[in-house]
Amino acid sequence: MKRLTIQRQAILDLINRSNQHWDAEELARCLNKNGHQLGIATVYRGLGALENSGLIQSIQLADKKRYERADKGHHDHLICTNCGDIEEFCDDKIEQRQQQVAQDLSFHMTGHQLLMFGICQRCFNQSAGSEAL
């Protein structure tokens, strides 16, 4: 990334000011609603550039990529298949075992992504309530 333009700065600011996992479309909508003016292609390119520079990070879901702040550091995700909510965690033991597995297989790991799917507590309680009817 040669230039941190106002467009890219706007994307970066919005992500850094929030705690969400944004997709490109959401970011574009939110930015354009708040005075900024940038095309969807610029958002995609900006996100790519910012991620390459380590200023933001992303997770690859089945349908789309979602971007978030990089200052939280590495972590993994729990994804509610009912409401789409995304929770975060980082477990050192898991991270260590991954390193061990890679080493055992002479695999030079550069990154990983662990997604856990299921029902979040809120959704679980709600469905428990409706069952009682």
Added chain:
Amino acid sequence: MKRLTIQRQAILDLINRSNQHWDAEELARCLNKNGHQLGIATVYRGLGALENSGLIQSIQLADKKRYERADKGHHDHLICTNCGDIEEFCDDKIEQRQQQVAQDLSFHMTGHQLLMFGICQRCFNQSAGSEAL
């Protein structure tokens, strides 16, 4: 899945006879090359039906889904970002810790996917060789 048709049987047989991670396109091409005759939509539907029935399993990569035999049971994957090769492993400690993490967060996990990215041993050795030039 109400009927295990010859088309679906052909898909299932091919997957069960091999040890690869197939995408829909590859399966269709291979089947049509070997006397079978089935449209791409049928392959997609068949794969979905077979997976729902637990007869095959899949991994969701960034761009596409890849299907493999179910009789190997659950495992996770190492993916070479250079040659696309996919290696497999299963680590009980990681699986246990995942359960623990979910429990700690009151998250009702129904499944997970762990992808590890990097350079496989073969690619690593090759690039080491070319550096010596």
Added chain:
DNA sequence: ATGATACTGATAATGGCTATCATTCCCTTT
């Protein structure tokens, strides 16, 4: 100022996958 380079934005194109729908295949019931 001039030119080189990077970035933008509108839009076309791509690629994996799902929806549609007419046709065909099976299975059950007469």
Added chain:
DNA sequence: AAAGGGAATGATAGCCATTATCAGTATCAT
């Protein structure tokens, strides 16, 4: 055996996230 109905097929249209294209614009170095 014939008829009817649900399920599957296959050709193709549509969908959606993302990337490619390209002309125009902004920024930087000389």
